Amino acid sequence: MRIAIIGYGKMGRAVAEAAKARSIEIAAIVDPAAPDATYKYVTREALSGADVAVDFTAPGAALANIKAVAALGKDIVVGTTGWYGSLDEARASVKQYGTGMVYSPNFSIGVSLFFRIVRDASRLMNSFPGYDPYVIEMHHRQKTDAPGGTARRLGEIVIGAVARKKRLAFDRIDGRKIDPDELHVASVRAGYYPGIHTVGFDGEADTIELVHTARSRAGFADGALAAAAWVSGRKGVYTLDDMISEMAGGDQ
Ligand SMILES: NC(=O)c1ccc[n+]([C@@H]2O[C@H](COP(=O)([O-])OP(=O)(O)OC[C@H]3O[C@@H](n4cnc5c(N)ncnc54)[C@H](OP(=O)(O)O)[C@@H]3O)[C@@H](O)[C@H]2O)c1
Incomplete structure (x- = not known):
C-alpha cells in the first residue's frame, strides 16, 4: 500500500512515523505550508503514486480534499474533525467517482x-x-x-x-x-x-x-493506517466502527 498524507501537522507527522515503522510507502506529503511537504495541493501529479490518501488537516479543508481525492479516483481516510455538516456532499462525491472513504473523529x-x-x-x-x-x-x-x-x-x-x-x-x-x-x-x-x-x-x-x-498520538495514526489498508479497493463511505464490526466477525 502506498499512501499520500494530506496535512503535515501533528497528526500527519504521527501517520508518517507509523507508516515508516510498518514499511508503508509514503508516495506524497501534501501541505500548503510545511517546508518538508512534497506538494502544496491535492493534484493529479501529487496523488499519482498513491493508492490511498490520509487526511488530517482542518475543518475548512477536509471537504475540498475529499472531493479532489475522489475525482482522482483514489480512496481516502479522513481523520479531520469538524466538517461533518458536509457529510452528504462528501458522500455524493465518493459515490459519483466510485471510490472508498473511511472517516472517524477518533481513529484509535x-x-x-x-x-x-x-x-x-x-x-x-x-x-x-x-x-x-x-x-x-x-x-x-x-x-x-x-x-x-x-x-x-x-x-x-x-x-x-x-x-x-x-x-x-x-x-x-x-x-x-x-x-x-x-x-x-x-x-x-x-x-x-x-x-x-x-x-x-x-x-x-x-x-x-x-x-x-492513551499513551500518544500513535494510536490514532495506527488506526488510520489500518483503515487505509481496509478501505483500499472498497466503494462507498464507512466509519471506523464499520471496520471494527467486520474485524469482530460482524458483531454489532
Ligand atoms: N480522528 C482522529 O483520531 C484524530 C486525532 C487527532 C486529531 N484529529 C483531527 O485531525 C485534524 C488535524 O489535527 P492536527 O493535530 O494534526 O492539526 P495540526 O497540527 O494543525 O495539522 C494540520 C495540518 O494540515 C495543514 N493543512 C490545512 N489545510 C490543508 C489543506 N487544504 N491541504 C493540506 N494540508 C492542510 C495545516 O497547515 P497550516 O498550519 O498551514 O494550516 C497543518 O500543517 C484536526 O481536525 C483534529 O481534530 C483527529
Missing part, C-alpha cells in the same frame, strides 16, 4: 473497542440499579474543549443502555444534587495526559471501573 482502535466494552457493560448494569454510573475524562492542560468528544460519546453510550440515566450532566453542578436520571461526565485538565477515560459503576459495597488510557 482501542477507543473503538472501549466503546463496545462500555456498551456491553452498560447493558449488563441496566439490570442492577444498585450501581450508579459515571464518566471521568482526564486530558493535558492544553486541551481547550471540555468535555471532549470521546467522553461525550461514552456518556451517550451509557445513557443508551442504562434506562435509569436519561441526561448527561457536565461540570458544574452548582449548589444542587445531581438528579437521579443524570449521568455525571466530569473533565479534569492538568499536566500532560494524552487522554484517560474512565466509566465507573459505583455500588454501596464496591466499585467497578473500566479505563482506557
Whole structure:
C-alpha cells in the first residue's frame, strides 16, 4: 500500500512515523505550508503514486480534499474533525467517482473497542440499579474543549443502555444534587495526559471501573493506517466502527 498524507501537522507527522515503522510507502506529503511537504495541493501529479490518501488537516479543508481525492479516483481516510455538516456532499462525491472513504473523529482502535466494552457493560448494569454510573475524562492542560468528544460519546453510550440515566450532566453542578436520571461526565485538565477515560459503576459495597488510557498520538495514526489498508479497493463511505464490526466477525 502506498499512501499520500494530506496535512503535515501533528497528526500527519504521527501517520508518517507509523507508516515508516510498518514499511508503508509514503508516495506524497501534501501541505500548503510545511517546508518538508512534497506538494502544496491535492493534484493529479501529487496523488499519482498513491493508492490511498490520509487526511488530517482542518475543518475548512477536509471537504475540498475529499472531493479532489475522489475525482482522482483514489480512496481516502479522513481523520479531520469538524466538517461533518458536509457529510452528504462528501458522500455524493465518493459515490459519483466510485471510490472508498473511511472517516472517524477518533481513529484509535482501542477507543473503538472501549466503546463496545462500555456498551456491553452498560447493558449488563441496566439490570442492577444498585450501581450508579459515571464518566471521568482526564486530558493535558492544553486541551481547550471540555468535555471532549470521546467522553461525550461514552456518556451517550451509557445513557443508551442504562434506562435509569436519561441526561448527561457536565461540570458544574452548582449548589444542587445531581438528579437521579443524570449521568455525571466530569473533565479534569492538568499536566500532560494524552487522554484517560474512565466509566465507573459505583455500588454501596464496591466499585467497578473500566479505563482506557492513551499513551500518544500513535494510536490514532495506527488506526488510520489500518483503515487505509481496509478501505483500499472498497466503494462507498464507512466509519471506523464499520471496520471494527467486520474485524469482530460482524458483531454489532
Ligand atoms: N480522528 C482522529 O483520531 C484524530 C486525532 C487527532 C486529531 N484529529 C483531527 O485531525 C485534524 C488535524 O489535527 P492536527 O493535530 O494534526 O492539526 P495540526 O497540527 O494543525 O495539522 C494540520 C495540518 O494540515 C495543514 N493543512 C490545512 N489545510 C490543508 C489543506 N487544504 N491541504 C493540506 N494540508 C492542510 C495545516 O497547515 P497550516 O498550519 O498551514 O494550516 C497543518 O500543517 C484536526 O481536525 C483534529 O481534530 C483527529
